[in-house]
Amino acid sequence: MAVDAAREEKALREVTNRLVDDYGEAHTQERVEAVVGAVRSRFTGHKVREFVPILVERIARRELAHPGSKTEAMTVVPDKSPSITLGDNSNSDSRNLQDILGKVTANKKLVGAVAAGVVVVLGVTVALSVRQPDSAPASGAPAALTVVHGVVGSEKSDFFADPKVADVFKKHGLQVDIDPAGSRQIATSVDLSHYDFAFPSSSSAAERIQRQRGVSGKYTPFSSPMAVATFKPIADLLTAAGIVTPGPAPAFDVQKYLELAEQGTQWDQLAGNTSYPVSKNVLVSTTDPRTSNSAAMYVAVTAYVANDNTIVRGAKAEDYAVSRISRLFTRQGYTESSSDAPFKEYLAGGMGPIPMAWIYEAQYVDAAVHDQLKPDMVLMYPKPTVLSQHTVVPLDDKGDSVGKLLATDPDLQRLAAEHGFRPQDPSLFTKVTAEHHAPVIPDLVNVVDPPDYDTLEHLLDDVAKAYGN
Structure with a gap:
C-alpha cells in the first residue's frame, strides 16, 4: 500500500x-x-x-x-x-x-x-490534443476537418501539441487528436480499435502492431538515437572512473559501466567523490521495460555489450545476457511507464533524484531549442548506442494520410527537426542544433542494430520476470 x-x-x-x-x-x-x-x-x-x-x-x-x-x-x-x-x-x-x-x-x-x-x-485524452481552433477557417481553407485519432509514444506529445504542426495538418484538411502511451504499451495492451494510427518509437514495437493487426504499410518519418542525460559533476566523476571520455559530446562506455554496475558500486565509493557522495548504486535511470520503448532500447544496447559485443541470438545467449543486465533494472526501484515523465524530472529536479537518465536524443535537443537546459546539464552518447526509428503504423486510410504527410511534407519534417528529431533530410537537424548550440554528434558511427523482434521480446519478458511479479 x-x-x-x-x-x-x-x-x-x-x-x-x-x-x-x-x-x-x-x-x-x-x-x-x-x-x-x-x-x-x-x-x-x-x-x-x-x-x-x-x-x-x-x-x-x-x-x-x-x-x-x-x-x-x-x-x-x-x-x-x-x-x-x-x-x-x-x-x-x-x-x-x-x-x-x-x-x-x-x-x-x-x-x-x-x-x-x-x-x-x-x-480521456490525458495529454495535449491537437484541436481545431474555435475561430472560423480562413478564406480558402476547408470548411470541415477530418478528425484522425492516433496513439503515440509520449515523447512525441509536444510535437503534436505544437500549433504549427496542427496548422500544417489543417492545410491538408485534417485534425489530429492523439493519446500518449509507452511504446511497448501501444504494442501490447492498448485497444487499437479506437485509433486510426499507432506511432510507437521503434521498429520492433511497430512490427508487433503490424503482425497483430495484419497491416503491411508503415512510415518512418524521423528517428532519434538513445543517449544519457546527466550533469557536469557526474560526468567528471565518471571520467575519473574511466567510464566517460570527455569531449563536446562525451562518450559513455557501456562495457565499463556494466562492469561497475555488476559489482554493485555506489556513488560514494567512487574515488575522490565529493560532489555526489550518495549511498545509491551507480545506475542509469530508465523507464519500465515492461511498457516503454526507451527501456527496450536500453535492453538492446546492454544485452549486446553483455553478449561480448554481439547481437543476441538464441536461448543460451538470451539467458546469459539477461543474467548480466537484469540488475540494471531491478536495483532502480520504481520506474515510469513512458519516457516523458522522467526527463521532465531530470529537467526540474537536478542531479539529486536522477544523476543519469536514459533518454531520446530528441528530448534533449527539444529542451535546448526551448531554453530549458541549465548550464551544468550534459548529454552523453552511449558507446555503442542504438537508433530509435519512430514508426507510424496506419490502421485505416485516415491514419495512412497522417503517416504519409509526416514522412513527406517539408513543413512537418522541418518542425520535427525543431522538436529534436532527426528527419529524413539530415541538414534540417544540423541547422536546428547549430542555431541552438545543442552538443550533438551529427553523424553517429558507433550504432548497433537491436536484436530481431522475437529475441527482443524474449529479453524483455525475461527481464520482467526478474522483478518477481
Missing part, C-alpha cells in the same frame, strides 16, 4: 508541474496547487487509486482553462464493460464520483485494465 501511495504522490507532483508549465502565465503556482488539491480532495477515502491522477489532471485542466465553468462530461469505456458517465463539476459531483468509484471497486476487471495502463480507459 505504501508503494501505491508513493506512486500516486509522485504522479500528482508531476501533474502539478505540468499544469504550472501550461498555465503559469494565467495562474500563480499557488493557484494551480490549490486547484489540484481541491480536485484531489474529491477522491479522499476511495480505495481504487490507479486512475486518480488522470482524473485530477483532466478536471484541473478544465477548471484552470475555464474558471467557474462546469467540467465537461467524461465517459468511462473500459473494454467491453458497461459505460459509466462522470457528471459535471456541480454540487452533485461528489455524489457522482462516489457512485462511479463504487462501481469501479466492484468491477475487478476494470481495475485490472486501469492498472495495466490501457490508454483508452476513461476515454
